[in-house]
Amino acid sequence: MAPLATLLQRRLAAAPLGSLRSQLLRWLLVPLVLLVAINSISAYNNGIDAADQAYDRSLLASTRALAERVSIRDGKVVADVPYVALDSFETDTLGRIYYKVTGINGETVSGFGDLPPVPANVPRSEAYPALVRFYKADYNGEPVRIAALLQPVFDDSMRGIALIQVGETMEARKGLSRKILFDTLLRQGAMLLAVAALVWFAVRLVLAPLMRLKSEVERRDVHDLSDVDPALVHREVRPLVAAMNTTMSRMQKLIAGQRRFIADASHQLRTPLTVLKTQAELALRENDVQAMRSIVASIAATTDSTVHLANRLLTLARIEHGSEAAALAPVSLPDIARQVGLELALPAVQKKIDLSLEAAGEVVVDGQALMLHEMVSNLVDNAIRYTPAGGHVILRVRATPSGALLQVEDSGEGIAEGEREKVFRPFYRSSASLAANQGGTGLGLAIVRDIATLHGAGITLSEGADGRGLKVSIGFPPARQLDSAAPSLR
Template sequence: MTPLLTSLTRRLGAGKPLGSLRNELLRWLLVPLVLLVAVNSLSAYNNGLDAADVAYDRALLASTRALAERVSVKDGKVVADVPYVALDSYETDTLGRIFYKVTGIRGETVSGFGDLPPVPANVPRSDAYPALVRFYQADYRGEPLRIAALLQPVYDDSMRGIALIQVGETLDARRGLSRKILMDTLLRQGLLLLAVATLVWFAVRLVLAPLMQLKGEVERRDIHDLSDVDAALVHREVRPLVGAMNGTMSRMQGLIASQRRFIADASHQLRTPLTVLKTQAQLALRENDVAAMRAIVGSIAVTTDATVHLANRLLTLARIEHGGEAAALQPLTLDTVVRQVALELALPAVQKQLDLSLDVTGTAHIDGHPLLLHEMISNLLDNAIRYTPPGGSVALRVSATAAGVLLQVEDSGDGIASSERDKVFRPFYRAQASLAAHQDGSGLGLAIVRDIAVLHGADIVLADGAGGSGLLVSICFPLPKVASGGDVERR
C-alpha cells in the first residue's frame, strides 16, 4: 500500500470503528460492478436501437424503391401504377401503418396521401445507401412517422425530371422492438450480475477463510499461551500483521517474565527484614526492662528505615522497567540537577570527613526526565559516599563535549573488580568488595542507574579511579535534538 493510499484510508476511517471486512470487500467489489453493468446495459441498449433503426431504415428504403419502380411518364404526365393490393400492403402492416406519397416533376401529388409532411430543408442526404434518399421524422395525424424520401428520375421522349417518392412508417414496430431489446438486455445483464455477485461472494469467503482459521486458533488458545502464531496460515499480505502480533506477544512474554522475576526477587529481599522486624517486635513484647525495650525499639526503627529504603528502590526499579516513568523528556541542564543532589548529600559526606568536589565545564544541555535523573545521580553519589573510607574523596564532574554531555562520579574507595563490572547492573547483585564493606545494601542502586541511563539513550561505563584505585562511573548523554533554525527542539 502506498503512503498516499494509507493516508487516505486513515482519513476515511478516522473517528469511526471499522465494520466487517467481508462486507467492505463486497461493497467495494459489487458497487463498482453494478455501475459498470448499468453503463454496459445502457451501451448495449443504445447499440441495439441503432442496429434496429438501420434495419428498419433499410426495409423502409426497400419499400420506397419498390414504389419508385412503379412510377413512370405517360402522355406527358407522371403516373404511379400502384395496384390496389400493393396499395393495401403499403397502407397497413401487422406491426405499424405505412403511408406513401408520390410527387411529380412540377410538385403535384400523383398518388398517396397528399398531406404527408414534406421533406425539411435541413435534412441531409443519407450516405449509407447509393441512392438519393433522405430519412427524417415528423408527426402525421397525431402519430410520429419515420419517412424515407427518395428522388427518382423519370423521363420519356417528351419530358424528363425528378419525382419524389415518400414512404412513412409509424414507430409502433420500432418501439416494440426497442422494448424487447431493453428487456433482453436487462435480463442478460441481470443474470450476469447475479452470477458475478455470487462468484465474488464465494471468492471473498474463500479468501477470508485463513483469517477466520487464524481467529479460531487464537480464540482456542490457553490464556497463558503466548507462543508465536504460524504465519504460514495466512496470505503473504497478512503475514506482516501476524509478525507484529508475534512480536507483541514476545514482548508480553518478556514483560510477564520480568514481573514474575521482580516479584520473586522482591519477596525474597523483603522477607528477611520483615522477619527481623517481627522477631524484634516479639522480643520487645516479652521484655520488661524499659532500657532494653528502648534499645529493641531503636533497632526496629533502624530495620524499618532499611526496609523502607529497600521498598522505595524496588518501586523505583519496577516503574522504570515497566515504563511507568517513561514520560516525555524535556530540555534541561544536567549541571543544575547535579548541584541539587550534591547539596542534598553534602552532610553525609561532611560527617564522614570526605572531600566532596564538583567540577562543571560548560552548560550541559540535554533532554531528560528531572526526577529520574535526580534518582540516578543520588544513587551514584550515595554509593560513592557509602563505600569510600573516611578521609577519602568523591568527585562529581559534568562537561559538555562535541559528542555529548559527560557525567562522571569518581571515588577513592575499594572499587569494583573488572570481572564483576557487568554483573553489578543486575538487580540484587552485590560486588564482593561491597559485601565486605557493608552488609545492609540492597544491590539495586546500579540497576536503577543503568535503567535510567538506557531510558535517556546514554552510555554507562565503569572503570578504575585515579591511580588505579576506587571507581570511576562515566555516563555520556546524547546532545538534545535541534530543530530547524538552530534552537533546541521542544519535544
C-alpha cells in the same frame, strides 16, 4: 486527479474500518454494477441503432418498390399501385404504413395527400446510394418515421423528379426496442449475478487463511505467547504476522521481567518485614522501658531500611515499565550534579567525606530531569555509603567530542573486576559492599544502568585514582541543537 485521490485516501482513513469482507465486496461489486449499467446502456443504444438501421433499410426498400411503379403517361406522372400493394402499404401486423407520391410540379399523384412534407433541414442519408432522406413527424396524432426518395421520371415529352414518401408508425420499432432492452437487462443481470457470486466466493476463498489465523489465535491458551507461523497467511499479510510475533516476544520479555521482579521484590521484602514483626512482638513482651526503647529504635532503623528498599523497588519498576514513553528534553547535567551534591552534603559531612563537584561550562544532554536526578543521586549515595570516613567522593561533568561525560569517583573498597558486570543485576551485592554495609538493597546500580540505557548512554566501572576505590563513568550521546539555554534545576 491527484487532489481527488488525496481526498479519497483521507475519507478512507477517517471512515471506520468495519468488515474486510464487506469492504472488498463493496469495492468490487459497486464499480462492477456501475460498469454493467454503463455497458447495458451502451448495448441498448447499439441495439436501437441497429434496429433503426434495419427498419430504415426496410422502409427504403418499400419506397424503392413504390418508386419503380411511378412513370409518365400522357404527359402526367402516374403511380401504378395495384390494390394489393395499397393494402400491404396501408396495414401491417405491428403498425400502419402510409405513402404519398408527389409529381414533378408538386401535385399529389397517389396516397395520403396530407402526409407531412420533408423538413428543409433534413440532410440526405449517406448510408445508401439513393437520394433518400429519413425524418420523424407526427401524423394523425401518432409518431411516424418517413423515408422520402427522389425518383427521376422521364419520357420523350418531359422529364423531372418525383417524390415518393413512405411513412411507418413506430409500434414495431418500440416493440423491438422493448425486446432489446429486456434481453439486454436479462443478459447483463444474469452476468452481474454470476460475477457477484464469483466475487463473493473469491473473497471468501482469499480471506480463508485470515480466518484460519483467527481460529488458531483464539484456540491458544491465555499463557501461550509463542510465534504464529507466517506460512498460514498470504505473502502480503506476513509482515503483519511478523509484527504480531515481535509484539508477543516483547510481551513475553515484559511478563518474564515482571514475574522476576515480583519474585525478587517479595523475597527482598519478606526478610525486613519478618524482622519488624519479630521486633514488634519482642517489644510487646518487654516490661523494661529502656529495653523497649532499644527495640523501638531497632524497629525504626528496620523501617527506614524497608522504606529505602521499597522506594528503590518502585523506582526500578517505574523505569522498566513506564518511563520509556516519556519525552526527552534538554537538561543541564551540571545543575543536576550540583543539586544532588547539595542534597547529600549532610551525610557526607557526617562521615567526614570530602564531597566535591568538578564541572566547567554548560553541559546539556537530552533526557528526563527526574530520571537523571535519580541516577546521579543513586551513584553519589552509593559512593558515600561505601567510602570510609575521611575519604573523598568526586562528581565530574564535562563535555567530550562524543558527547557529555558524567563520572562519580570514590576512595572506598571498590568492586572486584570479576564482579563489575554482576553488580548491575537487581539485588546482587558484591563481596566488598556486603562487608562495608549489611543494610544495602542491591538495586542502586541496577537503577543507574536502566536509566542510562533509557537515555542511550553507556556505563563503565573502573578503579579510582591510585588503583583504589570505584569510578563510574557514564557517556551520553550528543544533545540536539538547542534554540535557548537548557532549563536549570536549581
